[in-house]
Amino acid sequence: MKYALFLGCKIPxxxxxxxxxxxxxxxxxxxxxxxxxxxxxxxxxxxxxxxAFVVAAARNLAIAERAGLxxxxxxxxxxxxxxxxxxxxxxxxxxxxxxxQALAAEGLAWSGKTEVEHILPVLARTIGVDAxxxxxxxxxxxxxxAAQYGCHALRPSNLTRFDNPLAxxxxxxxxxxxxxxxxxxxxxxxxxxxxxxxxxxxxxxxxARAKIADALESGAEAMCTACPHCHLRFDSVQAxxxxxxxxxxxYTQLLGLAMGLDEKSLGx
Amino acid sequence: xxSALFHTTLYISLALCxxxxxxxxxxxxxxxxxxxxxxxxxxxxxxxxxRGAASALFSVRVFHILGALFxxxxxxxRLFAKEKLRWLGHLLxxxxxxxxxxxxxxxxxxxxxxxxxxxxxxxxxLFLRNLFGAMVIVGIALWFFGRWRRRTGLASVRxxxxxxxxxxxxxxxxxxxxxxxxxxxxxxxxxxMAKRFSGTTDPGELMPLRALWASEFGVAFDDLTxxxxxxxxxxxxxxxxxDCASCHAKPASAFVSYPVSRLLAPxxxxxxxxxxxxxxxxxxxxxxxxxxxxxxxxxxxHAVAVPAxxxxxxxAPNQAFSAAGRASKRxxxxxxCLRCGICDAHCSVAPLARHLGNPYxxxxxxxxxxxALANGHLLRSGHENEGFRxxxxxxxxxxxxxxxxxxxxGLDLEDLWQAGRGDLAAAGLPAPAQWVQALPALAWAEAxxxxxxxxxxxxxxxxxxxxxxxxxxxxxxxxxxxxxxxCPVVAQSIAAxxxxxxxxxxxxxxxxxxxxxxxxxxxxxWDCATCYQCQENCPEGVRVTDIMCELRALAVHRLxxxxxxxxxx
Numbered sequence: 001m002k003y004a005l006f007l008g009c010k011i012p013x014x015x016x017x018x019x020x021x022x023x024x025x026x027x028x029x030x031x032x033x034x035x036x037x038x039x040x041x042x043x044x045x046x047x048x049x050x051x052a053f054v055v056a057a058a059r060n061l062a063i064a065e066r067a068g069l070x071x072x073x074x075x076x077x078x079x080x081x082x083x084x085x086x087x088x089x090x091x092x093x094x095x096x097x098x099x100x101q102a103l104a105a106e107g108l109a110w111s112g113k114t115e116v117e118h119i120l121p122v123l124a125r126t127i128g129v130d131a132x133x134x135x136x137x138x139x140x141x142x143x144x145x146a147a148q149y150g151c152h153a154l155r156p157s158n159l160t161r162f163d164n165p166l167a168x169x170x171x172x173x174x175x176x177x178x179x180x181x182x183x184x185x186x187x188x189x190x191x192x193x194x195x196x197x198x199x200x201x202x203x204x205x206x207x208a209r210a211k212i213a214d215a216l217e218s219g220a221e222a223m224c225t226a227c228p229h230c231h232l233r234f235d236s237v238q239a240x241x242x243x244x245x246x247x248x249x250x251y252t253q254l255l256g257l258a259m260g261l262d263e264k265s266l267g268x
Numbered sequence: 269x270x271s272a273l274f275h276t277t278l279y280i281s282l283a284l285c286x287x288x289x290x291x292x293x294x295x296x297x298x299x300x301x302x303x304x305x306x307x308x309x310x311x312x313x314x315x316x317x318x319r320g321a322a323s324a325l326f327s328v329r330v331f332h333i334l335g336a337l338f339x340x341x342x343x344x345x346r347l348f349a350k351e352k353l354r355w356l357g358h359l360l361x362x363x364x365x366x367x368x369x370x371x372x373x374x375x376x377x378x379x380x381x382x383x384x385x386x387x388x389x390x391x392x393x394l395f396l397r398n399l400f401g402a403m404v405i406v407g408i409a410l411w412f413f414g415r416w417r418r419r420t421g422l423a424s425v426r427x428x429x430x431x432x433x434x435x436x437x438x439x440x441x442x443x444x445x446x447x448x449x450x451x452x453x454x455x456x457x458x459x460x461m462a463k464r465f466s467g468t469t470d471p472g473e474l475m476p477l478r479a480l481w482a483s484e485f486g487v488a489f490d491d492l493t494x495x496x497x498x499x500x501x502x503x504x505x506x507x508x509x510x511d512c513a514s515c516h517a518k519p520a521s522a523f524v525s526y527p528v529s530r531l532l533a534p535x536x537x538x539x540x541x542x543x544x545x546x547x548x549x550x551x552x553x554x555x556x557x558x559x560x561x562x563x564x565x566x567x568x569x570h571a572v573a574v575p576a577x578x579x580x581x582x583x584a585p586n587q588a589f590s591a592a593g594r595a596s597k598r599x600x601x602x603x604x605c606l607r608c609g610i611c612d613a614h615c616s617v618a619p620l621a622r623h624l625g626n627p628y629x630x631x632x633x634x635x636x637x638x639x640a641l642a643n644g645h646l647l648r649s650g651h652e653n654e655g656f657r658x659x660x661x662x663x664x665x666x667x668x669x670x671x672x673x674x675x676x677x678g679l680d681l682e683d684l685w686q687a688g689r690g691d692l693a694a695a696g697l698p699a700p701a702q703w704v705q706a707l708p709a710l711a712w713a714e715a716x717x718x719x720x721x722x723x724x725x726x727x728x729x730x731x732x733x734x735x736x737x738x739x740x741x742x743x744x745x746x747x748x749x750x751x752x753x754x755c756p757v758v759a760q761s762i763a764a765x766x767x768x769x770x771x772x773x774x775x776x777x778x779x780x781x782x783x784x785x786x787x788x789x790x791x792x793x794w795d796c797a798t799c800y801q802c803q804e805n806c807p808e809g810v811r812v813t814d815i816m817c818e819l820r821a822l823a824v825h826r827l828x829x830x831x832x833x834x835x836x837x
Contacts, residue, residue, distance in 0.1 A: 008668075009616055009669075010668075012670075013669030013672075013682070014667070037614070039617065039619050040616040040619075040668065044617070044620075045617075045620050045624075046817050047817065047824065048660070048821055048824050049623070049824075049825075050733070050821055051732065052623040052624050055619055056620050084814075095731070151797075151798070151801075154800075155799070156804050157804060189801075190756050191797040191799035193797065195797050196795060196797050198701050198702075199705070199795055200701075203757065203761055206760055207757075210760065
């Protein structure tokens, strides 16, 4: 099993533990990760120019395509953005020709061969629950965590093909096999508030705090995440705040701990 | 060369250099980048430097500084990690230039003291001088080749003084080689020396020595007609050993100048008459003095600023710097950037820069703009568009940290970008989400109407906002309010008193009514979290969130044109 690892912009600079733990876990599970020089997924440009956003995304896809690899990303936002770009390219021939022209200037081409996968479905379906369960050496029994799905993984479901968007179970399944217990929490499918950070910081914080309070009330000791944006949002609203705090734990860290990997290799 | 002229020019150049260095480095205590350091005073900054230096030098941190001095400053470790070819080029320039400076320019104060028998015309100095010069030339060539090979297809930052400086450096080297070549081949120089050391200039008397020097030392006599018999040569060698050998080795080891002197041999007589040895010497020396005097104002200043920056970085971890320390570190970074363009080549938003035709997304350009804003040059009247473009670039940066990682000068660019964005926002150039929401949606719609004459959902937008321009994408909306009911922004904004002006369903309705311009500045559109709940749950399959994203891009485009006074398209 071999993928081009797409880390995006946030993980290397702001959440290196996610890169560390992703590599540690996947390498142990026999996945080969290839590093290519990707650029920004295109997400920030969606608010400025649709063409620029799709060009940036398509350039990444073309780089992976040239290497003959599918893309695996631990970032939910990058995942959604790349999938959106594919949809726009498929449904708009004029856009496709403009983008092809831009890519051709660099000797690149997009033909749609490269698939974009999020880390959770790769773990649950491609590697498989059985293989993961077999790799668990040190179950985290007694740990209650709230699964934070992340919007751009779940929705729009016809694009992300991630799970049932109204009643997803993939994250809970993945948590259970580590021995930890997923809690039921009403705000589970809500946004973490991060994309609002620039437009409306107080509202962004309010949304994040509401989620944290809900997870705590539901008995969670940790917020289990699979997206750097969600993870960093929960960390940043809690930084220096007097509110009751909840730990944030990346799923790759939880799985790594259960697999008996040492904390340092998981960035803990 | 006349000693008085030499010394006067030297001291004037030196004085200009010192004054220039003082002026340039004073900027590290004057220039302010970032709202967080605006209140910092000069004395606080000087105090922070002294305290920082003291606490670094009298702690284990001193080993970090020594490590940085050796590995980063002298061996250019950071450049080695990124681009081996440019590293080799730079190291050759650095080593060649420094060695030339010490052995050749400072021969009277350095080389003579260290090597008592030193004469510039003896081995191995003839060879070494040529070698060091050649190292600089090869280094410059490698540097340019590396730059050319890694060209990004993006405009590189203009640096006219850098080209002028390289040209001056090249000029010094070329005149140096030519001067040496001319002196090797010059009969005039031969006679001058003969007079001094053999006490005669009579060509006949000097014939054996001339024969030897013509055949082994490359002097281009044009009147040497007698055959060079072994006897003559032996006599010449005797004369040479008596009067010349203690100061002269065979010049063939000057592997650049000697071949050049062979090439110039036919012209030597003419050059001698024209006194080329004198004016080449003047050109060579005055070019050096010119370089010295202008050093602080050329890119060569990086030889001061980059080591300073690397050592300051090594003196404490980033987060340990006080506001005063940060202020100076940022100002120093503005000077220490070489515009080498390595950051631009690896910038993660470079494809966006290329596509939007806006170089200000790229780190090297952004750094120049950040400096221009801090120095008050950016926001001159008549250059408003420049400011808008700089802001667009600054706020599309994703803070991925690659530029900071890749910077061969080790600059903390992420910190500089954050500070620069603060300055832009304070100067009235904030992120789109901020400037759009500074006016209510209705005011924007009216401004658009005034600029445009009518509300429109016209075709030019079909490529940049195809869904909102195509009725089919929203005409199925039955105003059922499902989108509004599932919207976390609507729900939370009511609870948190951050009321949105419209709801998603109303945005769709305005589109249905052909009043798209009314949505462009609305809080709902700009506060949309893009969580896709509305789109997922819409019973009619309207792509509500995709439309919201489009409306924002359209707003940046259309409202941006109103804001900058251009006619909206």
